[in-house]
Amino acid sequence: MKRILPTVVAMVVGIIVLIDFFVDVGYINLMGRLFVDWAVILTAFALILGVINLFLVHFRRIRTRQKGWPYSIILILALWTVLVLGLLDPAGHQGQSIRWIFQHIQYPLQAAFFALTAVFLFTAIYRAFRLRRGENVWFVLAGILVLLGATAVGGWLWDGFASIREWIMNVPALAGARGILIGVALAATITGLRLLLGVDRPYAE
Amino acid sequence: MEAIQSTVTGIWDSAAPAIMGALLLLLVPTLYFFTLRARALLRAGKPLPLRRMPAFERLSRAMDAAAETGRPPHISLGTGAVGDSSTAESLAALHLLAPLSQQAAAYGVHPVVTVADAGLMLAAQDRLRQAFRQHGPEREYRFTDVQLIAPEATAYAAGAMGMLSRQELSGNVMAGAFGEEYFLMAEVGAWKQPEQVAGAADPGVLPFVHVTSEAPLLGEEMFTAGAYLGKWASHIGSLFAQDWMRVLLILIILAGMFLASWH
Numbered sequence: 001m002k003r004i005l006p007t008v009v010a011m012v013v014g015i016i017v018l019i020d021f022f023v024d025v026g027y028i029n030l031m032g033r034l035f036v037d038w039a040v041i042l043t044a045f046a047l048i049l050g051v052i053n054l055f056l057v058h059f060r061r062i063r064t065r066q067k068g069w070p071y072s073i074i075l076i077l078a079l080w081t082v083l084v085l086g087l088l089d090p091a092g093h094q095g096q097s098i099r100w101i102f103q104h105i106q107y108p109l110q111a112a113f114f115a116l117t118a119v120f121l122f123t124a125i126y127r128a129f130r131l132r133r134g135e136n137v138w139f140v141l142a143g144i145l146v147l148l149g150a151t152a153v154g155g156w157l158w159d160g161f162a163s164i165r166e167w168i169m170n171v172p173a174l175a176g177a178r179g180i181l182i183g184v185a186l187a188a189t190i191t192g193l194r195l196l197l198g199v200d201r202p203y204a205e
Numbered sequence: 206m207e208a209i210q211s212t213v214t215g216i217w218d219s220a221a222p223a224i225m226g227a228l229l230l231l232l233v234p235t236l237y238f239f240t241l242r243a244r245a246l247l248r249a250g251k252p253l254p255l256r257r258m259p260a261f262e263r264l265s266r267a268m269d270a271a272a273e274t275g276r277p278p279h280i281s282l283g284t285g286a287v288g289d290s291s292t293a294e295s296l297a298a299l300h301l302l303a304p305l306s307q308q309a310a311a312y313g314v315h316p317v318v319t320v321a322d323a324g325l326m327l328a329a330q331d332r333l334r335q336a337f338r339q340h341g342p343e344r345e346y347r348f349t350d351v352q353l354i355a356p357e358a359t360a361y362a363a364g365a366m367g368m369l370s371r372q373e374l375s376g377n378v379m380a381g382a383f384g385e386e387y388f389l390m391a392e393v394g395a396w397k398q399p400e401q402v403a404g405a406a407d408p409g410v411l412p413f414v415h416v417t418s419e420a421p422l423l424g425e426e427m428f429t430a431g432a433y434l435g436k437w438a439s440h441i442g443s444l445f446a447q448d449w450m451r452v453l454l455i456l457i458i459l460a461g462m463f464l465a466s467w468h
Contacts, residue, residue, distance in 0.1 A: 021222070022222050022223075022225075022226050039288055042324075043288060043323070043324055046323035046324045046326070046327055047323045047356065048323075049323060049326070049327065050322075050323030050326055050353040050356070051353075053326060053348070053349065053351070053352065053353050054352070054353050054354075054355075056349055057349050057352045060349060067371045067372065068367065068371045071367065110359045113359055113362070113363060113389070114359070114385070114389075116389055117385070117388060117389065120388060120389060120392040121388075123392060123396075124388070124392060124413065124416045124417065125416075127395065127416050127417065128415075128416040139412075139415065139416075176408075177408040180406075180408050180411065180423070180424040180425075181408065182451070182454060183424050183425035183447075183451070184406045184424050184425050184428075186425065186447050186450055186451060186454075187293070187297070187406075187424075187425040187427075187428035187443075187447060188293030188294075188406075188428070189228075189229070189232065190232065190236060190428075190443045190446060190447060191293050191296050191297060191300075191428060191443075192292075192293060193229065193232055193233065193236060194236070194439055194440075194443065195296070197233070197236075199240075199439045200296070200300075200439070
């Protein structure tokens with residue numbers, strides 16, 4: 001019963017939501033919308049469990065003095081600060097204090113973090129040269145040609161690089177991406193179907 | 206020509222749900238048939254007609270290394286969630302986690318599983334608990350082995366990077382839905398960790414997967430963990446069904462090409 005009930009519930013709910021996508025029948029649409037709303041409420045409860053998990057993991061790290069434990073203190077302090085400010089502010093997460101934290105701490109940190117991508121790209125290019133795989137010759141060659149086609153240096157050397165870049169992006173790269181997308185779409189559809197048929201049960205216990 | 210194209214587009218727009226429904230209905234018996242076939246092959250002990258995938262061999266090696274060194278492997282299930290457009294990729298990551306958890310439970314190793322979604326965290330905890338119940342002592346299961354780092358992709362990446370650079374791990378496994386943040390995490394993993402296996406389905410992320418992992422799982426390959434590692438009949442049958450559906454789609458594309466050229 002412990003295994004059958006969740007499977008039956010998941011199958012029935014999944015099939016109703018799927019049918020809602022295909023047909024325009026009043027009560028089916030209503031049920032579909034209702035189940036999606038319930039999912040949103042359940043996700044909110046899951047987030048509470050997630051915050052508890054986060055707190056316990058970092059509390060344990062501090063208690064056992066694991067490597068980097070002072071960062072866990074900062075994390076817990078930040079967590080409680082934002083939570084308390086959000087609860088105290090009548091405007092909630094739209095309040096001025098929360099907005100200030102996001103505008104002056106969160107967003108600048110995010111921007112600085114993504115600026116690392118430029119540095120890491122160079123190490124990745126080095127790695128691409130170092131990896132001894134046959135297809136890497138093509139990988140690196142395509143990368144160099146696209147780079148030459150997109151930069152002023154390439155245009156200064158030979159004006160044909162721009163056309164080569166365009167061809168690479170529009171023909172082999174696009175064809176490859178579409179092939180991958182078709183494969184992924186098929187795999188995703190079958191994954192969903194297995195779930196609907198009750199073959200896969202990620203919710204078994 | 207334009208009139209034909211607009212007519213075809215109009216027909217497609219109105220018939221798309223019906224075509225998708227028909228495709229789904231066609232997939233059900235196909236999947237069922239090939240699952241039965243895979244089950245028969247497994248029962249007879251015959252070799253499965255699956256091509257070699259170095260990524261899965263490396264995953265097994267990483268788990269063996271974890272048992273030998275006592276260092277846990279890090280398994281990232283991506284920045285996706287359960288319940289949105291990234292659900293399929295997140296489920297694929299869960300299918301990868303299941304056999305790895307079973308191996309870890311059998312070896313008495315506690316993997317460090319990280320997620321960016323609370324719903325995915327609960328599903329991953331469930332997988333890990335089942336693995337310890339079936340393959341190791343259940344009391345060894347710790348729900349904190351699955352960690353929600355942050356529900357936001359950048360914050361998750363920053364947390365995972367810190368973990369990858371500080372903690373001594375036997376390997377780094379990354380599979381699931383990833384965006385640009387993948388590259389930052391994977392670069393640290395590639396420099397700091399002895400073994401890195403990564404998989405993603407987004408074509409925008411795949412070049413980074415290719416250069417940061419010696420054995421990448423590209424696109425649909427990420428969905429094959431259940432067949433290769435778990436040897437589950439339904440997943441092996443899914444691969445056969447996908448191959449047949451792919452042939453059908455190729456024929457439809459060729460027919461479309463022929464019709465477009467002919468007109």
